[in-house]
Amino acid sequence: MALSSTSAAHAHAVLLNSLTEASNLYPKEEGVTYSYGTAGFRTLGAKLPAAVFRTALLAVLRSKRLEGASIGVMITASHNPEPDNGVKIVDPSGEMLDPTWEQHATALSNCPSTDSLISTFTTLATHLHVDLSQPASIIFARDTRPSGPDLVKALEAGLHAFGDNVKIKDVGVTTTPILHYVVKATNDQSGTYGAPTIEGYMQKMSKAFKELVGIRGPLVPLFVDCANGVGSSAVDTMIPLIEDVLLLRPMNTATGTKGALNDECGADYVKTKQAMPPNLAQLGTLDKPGTTGCSFDGDADRIVFYYVEDATRTFKLLDGDKIATMAAVYFKELLLRTKLTGEEKLSMGVVQTAYANGSSTKYLESRDIPVECVQTGVKHLHHAAKKFDIGIYFEANGHGTVLFSPHAIETLRKASPVTLEAGNAIRHLLNFYELINQAVGDAMSDMLLVEAVLAHKGWGSAEWNAGYQDLPNKLEKVIVPDRNHFVTYDAERRLSHPVGLQELVDIEVGKYEMGRAFVRPSGTEDCVRVYAEAKTKEDVEVLIGNVARLVQEASTGQSMVVAS
Ligand code: G16
Numbered sequence: 001m002a003l004s005s006t007s008a009a010h011a012h013a014v015l016l017n018s019l020t021e022a023s024n025l026y027p028k029e030e031g032v033t034y035s036y037g038t039a040g041f042r043t044l045g046a047k048l049p050a051a052v053f054r055t056a057l058l059a060v061l062r063s064k065r066l067e068g069a070s071i072g073v074m075i076t077a078s079h080n081p082e083p084d085n086g087v088k089i090v091d092p093s094g095e096m097l098d099p100t101w102e103q104h105a106t107a108l109s110n111c112p113s114t115d116s117l118i119s120t121f122t123t124l125a126t127h128l129h130v131d132l133s134q135p136a137s138i139i140f141a142r143d144t145r146p147s148g149p150d151l152v153k154a155l156e157a158g159l160h161a162f163g164d165n166v167k168i169k170d171v172g173v174t175t176t177p178i179l180h181y182v183v184k185a186t187n188d189q190s191g192t193y194g195a196p197t198i199e200g201y202m203q204k205m206s207k208a209f210k211e212l213v214g215i216r217g218p219l220v221p222l223f224v225d226c227a228n229g230v231g232s233s234a235v236d237t238m239i240p241l242i243e244d245v246l247l248l249r250p251m252n253t254a255t256g257t258k259g260a261l262n263d264e265c266g267a268d269y270v271k272t273k274q275a276m277p278p279n280l281a282q283l284g285t286l287d288k289p290g291t292t293g294c295s296f297d298g299d300a301d302r303i304v305f306y307y308v309e310d311a312t313r314t315f316k317l318l319d320g321d322k323i324a325t326m327a328a329v330y331f332k333e334l335l336l337r338t339k340l341t342g343e344e345k346l347s348m349g350v351v352q353t354a355y356a357n358g359s360s361t362k363y364l365e366s367r368d369i370p371v372e373c374v375q376t377g378v379k380h381l382h383h384a385a386k387k388f389d390i391g392i393y394f395e396a397n398g399h400g401t402v403l404f405s406p407h408a409i410e411t412l413r414k415a416s417p418v419t420l421e422a423g424n425a426i427r428h429l430l431n432f433y434e435l436i437n438q439a440v441g442d443a444m445s446d447m448l449l450v451e452a453v454l455a456h457k458g459w460g461s462a463e464w465n466a467g468y469q470d471l472p473n474k475l476e477k478v479i480v481p482d483r484n485h486f487v488t489y490d491a492e493r494r495l496s497h498p499v500g501l502q503e504l505v506d507i508e509v510g511k512y513e514m515g516r517a518f519v520r521p522s523g524t525e526d527c528v529r530v531y532a533e534a535k536t537k538e539d540v541e542v543l544i545g546n547v548a549r550l551v552q553e554a555s556t557g558q559s560m561v562v563a564s
Contacts, residue, residue, distance in 0.1 A: 008133065015132060015162065016118055019057070022161035023114040026053035026154055034109040036102040038377040038523025040088025041109065042077050045147025049154040052087045054108040056138070056158025057121055059089050060166055062101060063136035065128055066092060070169075072183035074176050075142035075151045076230075076299040079268035079397075080525060082261040085147045087155075094184025094439025096379040104128070136162065139186060141171040141179040143230040143299045144255040148173070174198060175234050175300035177442030184439040193438075198237065205445055206241035208434035212452040217245030219455055223285055223293040224447070225277055227266030228254045231300030234444050246451055251280060251293075267297040267304045267398045267443070271319055272475055276306055292461045294450075296443040302398035303443035305450065307461040316465055320394035321360035323450055324350050326464055327402055328369050328392050330453045331432075335390070337425035339418050344411050346389035351381045354493045354518050355396040355475070355531055363468040375492045377523060378440060390429075394441075401441040402449070404433045428456070471514060472540045473533035478548050480555035483521035483528050492520040498554040508546045512539040517547045528555070 028050040034041050041051045055073060063071040072090030080086070089097040089105065097105070104124055111117040125132055138159055142148040152170075159166050171182055178198055185196035194204040213219065226232035232253035239248050252265045262268065265277035276293060280286065286293050286308050294305045305318035328350050335346055349370035352361065356373070364371045370388075374380040378399055385391025389408035394400030412430050417423035435452065437445045454464060480486070487497040495502040501519070509515045509532075517532040528551055532544035 012132065016122070018161045018163065019121065020114055020118055022157045023053065023117055025157060026050045027114070028110070028112060030112075034106060036097075036105040036109075039078065040074075040086050040097075041105070042080060042084060042086035042524045044083055045077075045085035045145060045151065046083075048085050048087065048147070048151055051109040052151045052154040053158040054111070054117065055087045055089065055105060056155045056161075057117075058101070058105050058108055058124075059138050060136045060159065060162055061104075061121075061125060061128065061130050062089065062091075062097070063138060063166075064132060064134040065130045068135045068137055070137040070139050070183055070186045072179050073138060073140040073155060074179045074299075075140070075145075075148055075155065076176055077145065078143075078176065078299045078301065078524070079262060079266065079297045082145060082259055082263070083147070085145050085151060086524075087151065090180055090183045090439075092183065092187040094180040094187075095382060096440075099379065133165070135165045135167065137167040137169075137186075139169045139171060139179070139183050141174045141176075141182075143176070144173060144261065146258070171198070173230060173233070175230050175442070175444070177301050177437050177440050177445070178234065180439035181437060181442075202234075202237050202241055205435055205448060206238065208431045209242060209448040209452060210245055212428060212431045212435065213245045213455050216455040216458075219246045219451060220290060220292070220460070221247035221249055222447070222451065223249045223251055223280070223291070225252045225265050225270075225280060225293060225295040226250055226300075227262050227269075227296050227298050228252045228257065228260035229262065229266065229296065229298035229300065230255065231296035231298075231443055234300055235296075238444060242448075246448075251285065252277065262298045265295065267295045267302040270295045270304050270306060270317065271397050274317055275315055290460055294443075294447055297398070300443040301441050302395075303446045303450075304398040305461065307465075309462065316461070317470075318461060318465055319357075320396045320398040320400055321352070321357050321470075322464065322467075323398070323446060324352065324392050324394035324400060325360050325363055325467060326453055327449065328364060329367060329467070330457065331390055331392070331402070331429070332367070332369060334425045334429055337421055338412075338415065338429070339422045340411065340415060344415060346408050346411060348390040349385075349388040349392070351384040351391065351393035353381065353395050354491055354520075357396065357470045357473060358514065358516060358533055359468045359471050373491045373493075375488075376520065382440070398443075398446075399441045401438070401446065402432070402436045403438060404429075404436075409433060471533045471535065472537040473531065474540050474544045476530045476544055476548055477522070477525070477527040478530055478551045478555075479526070480528050480551065482555070483526060485555065486519060486521040486528050486551075488518075488520050493518050495519055501550060501554045504550050505547055508543060508550065512543050515539065515543055517543055519547065519551055 059071045069092035077084040077086040235250045254260045381393035385393040389405045391403040512534040514535040
């Protein structure tokens with residue numbers, strides 16, 4: 001029943017009063033500026049309560065604007081060090097927050113006082129056509145960081161301030177991709193995506209994985225470095241569901257040990273250092289020929305694999321590029337085998353970022369697989385991948401997934417296979433669709449995707465790695481007084497600011513065979529990232545050192561002279 005205008009005004013006044021009281025308990029610290037970046041707000045956990053409280057307000061506005069659709073809120077700082085934390089909003093489809101709303105999150109979080117917060121909130125509600133009397137639904141979760149419980153309190157304070165027309169579901173301590181899945185499944189009107197629970201997700205994945213492996217199992221056991229993070233609970237849940245086809249051996253599961261999260265372990269460590277976690281190396285975990293390991297990051301949305309090469313005893317990394325290339329070549333084969341033609345023919349492409357190793361891009365292009373380069377950040381890759389019927393996107397750091405368009409699913413489900421082989425290929429593709437998280441990259445589902453493809457190919461890690469050789473490469477962090485002075489364009493491959501720096505980088509890059517380097521401000525840490533690759537390791541070391549020095553000089557205002 002519609003409220004009379006007097007009671008609507010009264011309800012509005014009560015709401016603003018309640019928000020005011022709650023907000024007074026979470027004042028914004030002076031001198032802190034929040035920016036909704038690559039993956040939401042990220043900074044020291046101790047500095048975040050005000051931003052989390054205000055994120056609750058925006059999440060409720062978004063849900064009300066979308067007629068009560070469930071919105072997700074994840075409290076995590078993923079790969080960042082343990083004292084950091086973060087918060088991000090998940091849209092009803094399970095995807096990242098609509099980018100046009102990011103500025104509203106930033107605006108609310110930076111209001112200096114409760115008065116300005118309430119005034120910005122009401123302005124936003126009007127401007128965004130939000131009916132505040134609408135119900136809302138919020139689903140949230142957190143990772144294992146020590147600052148998590150206090151941030152959950154801040155979030156709940158914001159949500160409870162709206163009274164009982166906000167439905168709240170706490171998924172608990174879980175991984176980021178599980179939260180994305182639960183949000184997507186909750187909003188799925190058709191009810192076909194899966195049960196909106198952790199168990200529902202695990203059942204769906206394990207069933208598809210076992211069907212894909214079939215008589216090819218049992219597979220070689222796999223060591224899983226959980227980064228001492230929340231991924232360890234997801235691995236524990238998965239172990240009994242698939243142990244008859246694949247034994248998972250979890251490592252680095254010390255979620256209760258202070259300071260252990262992401263410390264000398266996890267996907268970011270392995271990718272950046274190009275080495276396995278020291279404790280795995282010491283234990284000789286991967287010494288046996290044919291043994292493979294993988295590392296999740298702190299919230300289990302990234303994965304990289306590795307093994308020790310028999311002949312040379314050297315560490316070999318299989319990163320996001322290697323996952324994308326193997327998946328692309330295999331899905332292309334499956335698509336050919338379906339024999340679908342005409343309107344039923346499905347398109348496929350790969351989306352990468354500037355960090356993709358040059359060899360991976362060449363490898364895909366040489367196989368006539370379309371490749372697109374976009375800026376860092378899952379939201380950009382996800383968006384670009386949706387252009388294809390089967391869109392494969394991975395960042396080199398191991399963050400990614402494979403998206404199937406509604407057209408692809410409908411076509412595969414309705415197809416009448418012309419041969420047994422075509423029928424099998426269609427069945428496999430549909431099982432991969434069930435296995436792979438369609439909302440966001442998930443270390444668990446990507447791990448099973450890799451294992452299933454390897455099983456189908458009859459490959460071990462060495463055969464997987466043989467596709468192409470990575471160009472030697474290196475990634476470095478440079479701490480600068482203000483990373484916002486670094487502005488990029490061309491999918492972050494070039495710099496427009498500081499003026500003149502790009503020209504100096506170009507000159508440096510030009511000195512090395514197959515050289516490439518770029519500079520970009522991080523969206524999740526207070527630093528500038530420098531990437532370089534070249535034909536030899538020695539060249540990479542010199543190139544990255546010189547570019548990092550140029551970045552330092554530019555950031556401290558030392559004169560930049562373009563040498564002739
Ligand atoms: C987040 C983003 C990724 C990005 C990474 C590093 O990952 O989701 O897309 O690659 O940060 O970003 P930047 O270089 O801008 O700091 P995660 O795993 O930390 O959520």
